[in-house]
Amino acid sequence: MSDTVISVENISKAYRLGQIGGGTLREDFTRWWARLRSKPDPFLKIGEEHHARKMGEQFWALDDVSFQVKQGEVLGIIGRNGAGKSTMLKILSQVTTPTSGEIKIKGRIASLLEVGTGFHPELTGRENVFLNGAILGMTKAEIRKKFDEIIAFSGIEEFVDTPVKRYSSGMYVRLAFAVAAHLEPEILIVDEVLAVGDAEFQRKCLGKMQDVSQREGRTVLFVSHNMLAVQRLCTRGLLFANGRLKVSGSINDVIGDYASTNATDEYLNTKESNLPQIVAAKILTVSPNIETPLEVMIEWVLPEDIRGVKIGIGFNTSEGQRIFDCAPEDLGQRSPDKKGRYKATFTVPPNTFMARSYYVSIGLWRESVVFDHPNPALQFIVEKVPRGPYSHQSSRDGLLNVKGVWTLAGNADSPSQPIAGWTPTTV
Amino acid sequence: MSENPQINVPVHSASADAGWTTVLTPHRGWLDWRLKQLWRYRDLISLFVWRDFVSLYKQTILGPLWHIIQPLLTTITFTVVFGKIANLPTNGIPPFLFYMSGIVGWTYFSNNITKTSSTFVTNSSLLGKVYFHRLVIPISIAISNLISFFIQFGIFLIFIAIFYFRHFPIHLTYWAFYTPLFLVMLAGYGLGGGIIVSALTTRYRDLTQLVAFGVQLLMYATPVIYPLSQASSRYRWVLEYNPLTPVVEGFRLGFLGAGDVNLTQLGISFGAMLVVLVIGTMLFTHVEKTFMDTV
Numbered sequence: 001m002s003d004t005v006i007s008v009e010n011i012s013k014a015y016r017l018g019q020i021g022g023g024t025l026r027e028d029f030t031r032w033w034a035r036l037r038s039k040p041d042p043f044l045k046i047g048e049e050h051h052a053r054k055m056g057e058q059f060w061a062l063d064d065v066s067f068q069v070k071q072g073e074v075l076g077i078i079g080r081n082g083a084g085k086s087t088m089l090k091i092l093s094q095v096t097t098p099t100s101g102e103i104k105i106k107g108r109i110a111s112l113l114e115v116g117t118g119f120h121p122e123l124t125g126r127e128n129v130f131l132n133g134a135i136l137g138m139t140k141a142e143i144r145k146k147f148d149e150i151i152a153f154s155g156i157e158e159f160v161d162t163p164v165k166r167y168s169s170g171m172y173v174r175l176a177f178a179v180a181a182h183l184e185p186e187i188l189i190v191d192e193v194l195a196v197g198d199a200e201f202q203r204k205c206l207g208k209m210q211d212v213s214q215r216e217g218r219t220v221l222f223v224s225h226n227m228l229a230v231q232r233l234c235t236r237g238l239l240f241a242n243g244r245l246k247v248s249g250s251i252n253d254v255i256g257d258y259a260s261t262n263a264t265d266e267y268l269n270t271k272e273s274n275l276p277q278i279v280a281a282k283i284l285t286v287s288p289n290i291e292t293p294l295e296v297m298i299e300w301v302l303p304e305d306i307r308g309v310k311i312g313i314g315f316n317t318s319e320g321q322r323i324f325d326c327a328p329e330d331l332g333q334r335s336p337d338k339k340g341r342y343k344a345t346f347t348v349p350p351n352t353f354m355a356r357s358y359y360v361s362i363g364l365w366r367e368s369v370v371f372d373h374p375n376p377a378l379q380f381i382v383e384k385v386p387r388g389p390y391s392h393q394s395s396r397d398g399l400l401n402v403k404g405v406w407t408l409a410g411n412a413d414s415p416s417q418p419i420a421g422w423t424p425t426t427v
Numbered sequence: 428m429s430e431n432p433q434i435n436v437p438v439h440s441a442s443a444d445a446g447w448t449t450v451l452t453p454h455r456g457w458l459d460w461r462l463k464q465l466w467r468y469r470d471l472i473s474l475f476v477w478r479d480f481v482s483l484y485k486q487t488i489l490g491p492l493w494h495i496i497q498p499l500l501t502t503i504t505f506t507v508v509f510g511k512i513a514n515l516p517t518n519g520i521p522p523f524l525f526y527m528s529g530i531v532g533w534t535y536f537s538n539n540i541t542k543t544s545s546t547f548v549t550n551s552s553l554l555g556k557v558y559f560h561r562l563v564i565p566i567s568i569a570i571s572n573l574i575s576f577f578i579q580f581g582i583f584l585i586f587i588a589i590f591y592f593r594h595f596p597i598h599l600t601y602w603a604f605y606t607p608l609f610l611v612m613l614a615g616y617g618l619g620g621g622i623i624v625s626a627l628t629t630r631y632r633d634l635t636q637l638v639a640f641g642v643q644l645l646m647y648a649t650p651v652i653y654p655l656s657q658a659s660s661r662y663r664w665v666l667e668y669n670p671l672t673p674v675v676e677g678f679r680l681g682f683l684g685a686g687d688v689n690l691t692q693l694g695i696s697f698g699a700m701l702v703v704l705v706i707g708t709m710l711f712t713h714v715e716k717t718f719m720d721t722v
Binding site for chain 2: 007015016028090091092093094095096097098099100101102103104105106107108109111117118120122123127130131134135136137138139140163
């Protein structure tokens with residue numbers, strides 16, 4: 001009980017649909033006047049119940065969500081767009097209020113919802129650190145104490161006195177994250193900020209967040225679509241779907257559940273980015289079965305020459321466990337490293353998979369720097385074949401359909417007796 | 428949405444129970460102003476003030492000089508149009524000083540009301556992402572405007588000195604000592620009126636358009652460009668009911684020695700200002716928690 005720092009109890013949030021604030025002053029006044037004389041709402045259509053009308057106009061962004069977060073926990077919040085993750089965070093960070101329910105919080109919350117919130121383009125980096133820090137709830141004295149650390153972390157030392165409008169977007173993000181990371185709140189909320197910034201810095205941020213939670217015992221709520229980051233960082237997860245809390249549990253269970261509901265046979269990424277990224281992927285084989293080869297198409301972009309960049313594909317179970325992976329380098333080939341847009345197919349030979357579902361993750365990386373890693377990017381289900389040796393394979397267990405060779409040495413009690421279906425061999 | 432009776436657990440008892448520092452509920456009292464929390468954000472207020480001051484003039488050639496040029500040009504315009512062309516009386520005070528005295532105070536009030544009235548709309552991107560006490564913004568606006576007021580007030584004093592040594596019929600009275608009170612009242616009215624409008628604009632967007640016009644109209648109903656003593660007896664009651672009248676007249680009486688005001692009027696006006704401020708804060712408190720869903 002005592003180590004629970006956030007307790008969310010039956011939180012719901014309704015938004016009014018349609019044109020908001022479209023009512024005129026006169027309409028509102030007439031309605032109010034009618035209510036004062038206990039007359040019915042003059043703008044309500046005849047035959048329509050007030051209650052029903054109100055309900056019809058609303059959209060429940062969150063519907064009866066309850067969960068608890070313990071001290072020092074790193075909680076991953078995942079779900080598709082519009083599942084209610086951001087609304088939850090907005091309520092937690094007090095930007096908006098719930099329609100019903102109650103939230104109890106122990107300690108100061110700082111939210112890093114969007115990097116650089118409140119940055120003023122005309123002001124210098126130094127000035128913005130103070131401004132941003134104060135917006136996030138620090139006092140001037142606290143910021144002054146942390147200032148050198150913040151600047152060192154952001155790595156923009158030489159540009160401290162340059163107006164931030166001259167910064168590259170990467171520098172902007174670095175500075176903003178640095179400020180937020182040094183807030184020292186008891187609870188830190190991080191929403192998808194790591195999507196921007198280069199991979200090097202992303203790693204630094206993840207490291208800092210790990211530090212914050214493990215070494216300093218602070219609580220972190222992390223919202224991201226980057227499953228790799230979520231998996232690495234979080235211990236527990238929440239999966240939101242359609243405004244409800246679908247799964248809550250260990251991060252692997254939650255990611256597994258998300259993967260099984262989210263993956264398809266096609267992956268498209270239309271995000272603008274100046275980083276190398278995977279832009280498309282597709283399972284080319286139509287209704288794959290055990291005896292067909294499986295072909296996966298991958299398309300990726302290198303915005304510049306990057307020496308040592310590698311493309312790779314991995315096959316996982318629904319629980320996220322890796323079955324095998326493969327990069328061109330593993331086969332003595334080389335991934336292209338010149339600027340360009342590449343398209344490749346990876347073919348898995350027939351009789352490799354079992355009749356079950358598989359998840360494909362794709363990676364684009366260089367040494368320990370991951371540029372893009374949709375996981376899972378794709379899902380496919382391998383069907384049984386109607387006839388032949390594998391038609392009964394539902395009784396088999398395991399992840400891969402490896403064709404080994406059985407050799408029977410014979411019956412030791414009666415060595416001369418042949419056994420039906422086996423070629424006799426000498427021991 | 429049926430209301431759950433358990434929702435309205437008083438914050439104090441709930442937080443006392445298990446050491447919760449914050450309890451978020453759907454409803455918040457009209458009088459739950461969280462002033463203690465506002466005090467904790469005082470550094471943010473000062474940084475906003477400083478940001479407004481610094482950023483406004485970065486990349487302008489004349490910089491802070493604009494604080495001086497604007498009221499000077501208005502004063503000259505008024506002197507020519509109302510003083511020379513329309514020949515409005517000024518109680519024997521040199522027209523230039525007369526108009527300037529009105530403009531300096533009025534500008535402070537009107538800047539406060541117009542800028543605070545758009546608080547939610549102009550800052551929606553910021554307010555939609557971070558929580559800080561929302562009153563920080565209107566308060567920082569009132570303080571920012573104070574800076575330009577003092578610059579203009581300084582210019583005004585310089586002109587008073589110039590005219591005084593040229594033996595124009597002006598003199599300081601003890602009403603000048605009320606200047607801090609006048610400022611508080613102008614700030615209070617501007618802030619109160621501004622946050623009332625800002626709270627209403629989250630629902631009725633048209634109001635933003637009306638503010639500028641309304642403020643101008645109010646100026647003509649306040650003895651800014653003419654003295655109260657010259658108002659025709661038929662319409663004089665309008666001016667006397669206008670709670671800004673004693674402030675403008677008092678300011679003039681203090682620095683130029685001619686004005687029509689007494690302490691009772693000033694006291695009533697002060698009370699009315701408190702009422703406006705309280706109503707404004709209540710409305711603002713009521714609106715701030717959900718405005719992000721509507722703006």
